Amino acid sequence: MVTTVCDRCKKHVALTDDVIELQSIIQNDQHLPFTIKKCRHIRCSPSSAQWIIHPDFDLITDSRPKYNKKQYPLEQQKTFEKQYTNAWLELKLKQHKESKNQRIQLLTC
Ligand SMILES: [Zn+2]
Numbered sequence: 001m002v003t004t005v006c007d008r009c010k011k012h013v014a015l016t017d018d019v020i021e022l023q024s025i026i027q028n029d030q031h032l033p034f035t036i037k038k039c040r041h042i043r044c045s046p047s048s049a050q051w052i053i054h055p056d057f058d059l060i061t062d063s064r065p066k067y068n069k070k071q072y073p074l075e076q077q078k079t080f081e082k083q084y085t086n087a088w089l090e091l092k093l094k095q096h097k098e099s100k101n102q103r104i105q106l107l108t109c
Contacts, residue, residue: 003037008044016095019045025087042088051084056092 006013015021019040024032042049046062050069053059062068069077 003039005039006041006044007038008040011041013039013041014095016091016098017041017043019048021091022048022084022087025090026083048084051080052088053081053085054088057088 004013005011018033019042020033020036020038022042024030042052043060046060047064047067049057049060050062050067065071069080072080
């Protein structure tokens with residue numbers, strides 16, 4: 001990743017809130033963040049964010065007909081919701097581990 005500024009809202013994007021990181025988990029491609037030269041919040045990408053179904057994530061609707069998830073059969077919607085939600089949870093776990101490691105480093109300094 002070259003930048004940490006969201007190409008939509010122009011605010012800083014934490015690694016664990018980056019849609020490219022989310023996509024790299026879904027596609028099982030660890031090199032994806034290095035090949036895509038942009039950075040975007042998950043919430044600033046409604047086509048991806050609409051698939052995350054979790055009490056800690058406010059529901060997002062992609063109102064663009066071309067990307068709205070309602071165009072897919074219900075079974076496929078469930079599959080994508082599971083993939084994206086699990087990838088998002090994996091990012092949250094990564095964030096938790098990183099903050100825990102930072103605390104441990106502070107304690108050992
Ligand atoms: Zn953004």
